[in-house]
Amino acid sequence: MEPKVFDIEYRRKLLYKRKRRRQLIFQISIFLSVLCVSFFIILLGNKDNNVSSVNQKITTSSSSTEEKFIICIDPGHGDWDTGAKGTTGVFEKDIVLNISLKLGKLLESNGMKVVYTRTNDSLSWLETANDSLKERIKIPEVFDADLFISIHCNSNYDSPDSKGLETWYKLSNNDSKELSNIIQQYLLKLNYTEDRGLKTYKSKDDALAVLELNSSISSLIELGFLSNASDEKYLNSDLGQSNCAEAINDAILSYIKSNKESLINKRNSN
Numbered sequence: 001m002e003p004k005v006f007d008i009e010y011r012r013k014l015l016y017k018r019k020r021r022r023q024l025i026f027q028i029s030i031f032l033s034v035l036c037v038s039f040f041i042i043l044l045g046n047k048d049n050n051v052s053s054v055n056q057k058i059t060t061s062s063s064s065t066e067e068k069f070i071i072c073i074d075p076g077h078g079d080w081d082t083g084a085k086g087t088t089g090v091f092e093k094d095i096v097l098n099i100s101l102k103l104g105k106l107l108e109s110n111g112m113k114v115v116y117t118r119t120n121d122s123l124s125w126l127e128t129a130n131d132s133l134k135e136r137i138k139i140p141e142v143f144d145a146d147l148f149i150s151i152h153c154n155s156n157y158d159s160p161d162s163k164g165l166e167t168w169y170k171l172s173n174n175d176s177k178e179l180s181n182i183i184q185q186y187l188l189k190l191n192y193t194e195d196r197g198l199k200t201y202k203s204k205d206d207a208l209a210v211l212e213l214n215s216s217i218s219s220l221i222e223l224g225f226l227s228n229a230s231d232e233k234y235l236n237s238d239l240g241q242s243n244c245a246e247a248i249n250d251a252i253l254s255y256i257k258s259n260k261e262s263l264i265n266k267r268n269s270n
């Protein structure tokens, strides 16, 4: 028997097999090259996207801080901390949240940037119950808020006749006093209760932390007494809440209009 190397059929098969193998290797290497090139194209595309989205973020945030004033709205209390309780069982925390959310929408529709200390019944940022007020004012600080508006309702269960509206300002701070005065005047125009006037604390020892420790120009509004049936009825009604939100919105816009330059200077100096 002749050795296989001289068998022409065998050699043909061998050559055919080698040819097929070379073709296969060629096809695989083409496939892998295409795969590598596609991978790099996708990689570069993503990188470009990332860069442009970062750029976009920077542009958006810089233009928003340049053009928009930032208002921090603080609906008082929340969660386990119900605040005052009305004669019908309504909670201060719920009334002030409703008004705050209405106010925020109005301010946003007027070109303001709005941040809230809470937008629902939870105090998600709260680490310890004792630090509720101190934790609260970190929010305007983080967002560099120009104005801080804290919204509350009063109560005096020993005197159900006590009623009225009062706005608190930061001790010895004219900006806070002016803002609080405008808010008080706009709310009084609604004519739903008595004027208890502008208020501040006597010394830093009995200060309201949300005002005293706040670097934004701040006001704390006590819209009325939930222990008084008439104040409670108005503040618990949808119309009353919408009216209060509108009055505070108009007051803030009016304050900003007449203090635009000093607000921008204050922002730039911080």
Ligand SMILES: [Zn+2]
Pocket: 076, 077, 083, 084, 092, 152, 153
């Ligand atoms: Zn309160």
